[in-house]
Amino acid sequence: MKNTIIIIIFFISFLIISLIIFKQNQKEMQKQEDIYTIYPFYKEKYQNDYINYQKKNNLSMRQAILNVNIGLNHPFYENAKETTYNNDLTIIVNKYNYVSKDFIPNNLVSASEYSKKGVTLQEIAYKSFLEMAHDIEKDNMHLRIISGYRSYSYQEKLYNNYLKYDSQDLVDSYSARPGYSEHHTGLAIDIDNGITDYNRFHITQEFSWMKENAYKYGFILRYPLGKEKITGYKYEPWHYRYVGKDIAQYIHDNDITYEEYYYQFIDY
Ligand SMILES: [Zn+2]
Structure with a gap:
């Protein structure tokens, strides 16, 4: 009799505990679903990183999630991986x-009409650049491409040459390591107006025009002022990236970097 009572008590306890665990799991699952609804780019594998990063940097949960997805909880060049979608506009x-x-x-073409000999770009980006360059001329302004596609070996020479004059930390703030340059995609351009040095492009009326209009042709200012911690580069008013009109418009309207766009809508 005593044994039977013990077994019954044991069984009832077991049922109650199971029910509590089940309810808790259900709650946890609901919480997870809510997180995915609010932040569709939430990645469960980074759960702890999000919490630590948010506390450490005093950011909104949304920004902390994005920054961790970008990789900003690691120093630049740490945990780097080979990019996918090599021939996609969203690379x-x-x-x-x-x-x-x-x-x-793919599809590199000569950009010689608006640059020195030897400069090439992906055709889709160059076509759009031509449209933009022709339109700005209607307002008596001029654009010139000073750099387009760069191969690995070219970037390597450039980077190593800078290292002769500056420390690696400083060089990293303005030049990409070989393999890490956006110019390698054939979708990035450095421009000036043919008169003012590119370093001072931001004081030109062409720059003001670009700020207002570049996105209409699918180009974004890739390394904006104030976003250095996200992009990893100092402000570069002369460097533009072709991403297509829809993405460029979104980035322009929401005042975000390509990194923030990419980890919200492309890689999640
Ligand atoms: Zn550039």
Whole structure:
């Protein structure tokens, strides 16, 4: 009799505990669903990183999630991986995503009409650049491409040359390591107006025009002022990236970087 009572008590306890665990799991699952609804780019594998990063940097949960997705909880160049979608307009190349040494983009064409001999770009970007360059001329302004596609070996020479004059930390703030340059995609351009040095492009009326209009042609200012911690580069008023009109419009309207766009809508 005594044994039977013990077994019954044991059984009832077991049922109650199971029910509590079940309810808790259900609650946890609901919480997870809510998180995915609010932040569709939430990645469960980074759960702890999000919490730590948010506390440490005193950011909104949304920004903390995005920054961790970008990789900003690690130093630049740490945990870098080879980028995917190599021939897609949405390709991302930055201090956490590189392209392989032998990668050459499809459809490179000469951009000689608006640059020195030898400058090439992906055709889709160049076509859009031509449209933009012709339109700005209607307002008596001028654009010139000073750099387009760069191969791995070219970037390597450039980077190593800078290292002769500056420390690596300083060089990293203004030049990409080989494989990590957006110019390697054939979708990035450095421009000036043919008169003022590119370093002072921001004082030109062409720059003001670009600020208002570049997105209409699918180009974004890739390294904006105040976003250095996200992009990893100092402000570069002369460097633009072709991403297509829809993405460029979204980035322009929401005043975000390509990194923030990419980890919200492309990689999640
Ligand atoms: Zn550039």
